[in-house]
Amino acid sequence: MIDVLYFAWLRERIGLPMERIETSAATVRDLVEELRRREDRYALAFSDTAALRVALDQELAEFDAPLAGVREVAFFPPMTGG
């Protein structure tokens, strides 16, 4: 089981801030593929991963990073703080 979090417009498009999912995805990219296949709203939200960032257990990561041992995956657009 893995917690998947969504922020900003990604959260709005998917329609929820967090979900716990059962997955055998080996990498972030595999997880994205799995999510895309679920429903149109996921396919739409994840249509361009170049416009997205990912954090694994609250550390920024790459889309080819492995998911082994990861408890929390967060997807979000580029940050706009300050």
Place this chain on the structure above:
Amino acid sequence: MRVRVQQAAFDAGAELNAFSAGHSDVGAIVSFTGIVRDIHGGLVRMEIEHYPGMTERAITEFADHARARWGLVDLLIIHRHGPLPVGAPIMMVATAAAHRGAAFEAAEFLMDYLKSRAPFWKKEVTGEGAAWVAATDADEDALGRW
């Protein structure tokens, strides 16, 4: 070193005075306060979303880096989230060092990192609707100089 992520408003002047008090080994204090501004006219409020946990973690990580790299005596970072009216302070950075060069540079570094590496997302709400603020290439490029 103090890092605060909060919804509540803050008084930048009072924060700066409190930060400045009690240092005898500091020759320079630099502070920056970011304000909600109405760029295009018609802004009703700004809403800032964040990632609780990762926000504090990311900020503490680059604040530690800044403290070591510029030999800061102290630093303060306050960043708000939630709905913010036009004219309200969004965030504040203050750095204390022996000399002004280090204090200015460290403050700029912290600003650049807060903008692009701390998990906050700004949304502008106007009478017409709401829109997420897009990150710019300039923001990302600014990190390159560090």
